[in-house]
Amino acid sequence: MFSIFKKNKESETVNYFPFTTDIHSHILPGIDDGSPDVATSIMLIKGLMSLGVKNSIATPHIIGDLYRNNPETINNALQILKQELKIQQIDFEVRAAAEYMLDSYFFELINSDQKLLTLKDNIILTEFSYASMPDDPGKFSFAIQMAGYSPILAHPERYPYYYDNYKMYHRLADLGFMLQLNLLSLTGYYGKEAAKAADYMLKNELVSFVGSDMHHERHLAMLSESRSKASFNKFLSHRNWNDFLE
Ligand SMILES: [Fe+2]
Numbered sequence: 001m002f003s004i005f006k007k008n009k010e011s012e013t014v015n016y017f018p019f020t021t022d023i024h025s026h027i028l029p030g031i032d033d034g035s036p037d038v039a040t041s042i043m044l045i046k047g048l049m050s051l052g053v054k055n056s057i058a059t060p061h062i063i064g065d066l067y068r069n070n071p072e073t074i075n076n077a078l079q080i081l082k083q084e085l086k087i088q089q090i091d092f093e094v095r096a097a098a099e100y101m102l103d104s105y106f107f108e109l110i111n112s113d114q115k116l117l118t119l120k121d122n123i124i125l126t127e128f129s130y131a132s133m134p135d136d137p138g139k140f141s142f143a144i145q146m147a148g149y150s151p152i153l154a155h156p157e158r159y160p161y162y163y164d165n166y167k168m169y170h171r172l173a174d175l176g177f178m179l180q181l182n183l184l185s186l187t188g189y190y191g192k193e194a195a196k197a198a199d200y201m202l203k204n205e206l207v208s209f210v211g212s213d214m215h216h217e218r219h220l221a222m223l224s225e226s227r228s229k230a231s232f233n234k235f236l237s238h239r240n241w242n243d244f245l246e
Contacts, residue, residue, distance in 0.1 A: 016230060024182075098125065
């Protein structure tokens with residue numbers, strides 16, 4: 001009896017993955033630095049499904065200088081992908097929102113009352129520049145909330161300018177940013193400092209969501225490898241993640 005119990009326990013551990021809804025990914029074909037074509041999108045989706053993910057809210061970049069996506073470009077890519085899922089009879093739900101870089105273009109959008117693409121209700125996914133620290137993140141959160149939205153901040157653990165100032169993670173949460181961790185940060189994929197910052201935020205209960213931020217096959221391979229080593233369990237298995245979006 002004991003050996004059977006032990007075996008079950010082990011397989012349960014190995015099969016653990018922190019969510020069934022992925023709220024951050026670049027799996028829509030051909031519109032940002034994620035999947036270049038629909039065949040790649042399908043391959044990434046099959047990989048997500050093998051990890052236990054049942055649905056995704058794809059979040060293509062909207063960056064003024066690089067990817068000026070809009071509801072039309074995003075919806076077109078979504079329809080191409082959904083059509084292919086249907087043809088191949090793949091049972092996976094994809095919706096679309098966006099990952100908004102908080103640049104001057106973003107402020108043009110909200111100042112001109114453009115409707116933003118939300119994950120659910122009034123919740124939007126945002127990111128900061130990796131290269132330059134925002135002077136005043138309070139200004140961002142204030143403008144976003146005044147426009148009627150609530151921001152999730154993508155991967156705060158990946159912004160190098162906060163590595164010597166963890167107090168900022170508390171400040172960002174106080175300002176109304178819900179913090180979203182990239183799963184791969186916990187594995188060291190983005191470097192030691194990102195892993196340390198991720199660990200700090202989890203220990204201090206600052207993390208509201210986790211996501212794959214899947215761009216390409218290497219991300220998928222690393223996620224699969226980490227899952228089979230049960231690497232996420234010690235950090236994440238104490239609660240359900242992303243469940244309010246399901
Ligand atoms: Fe992203």
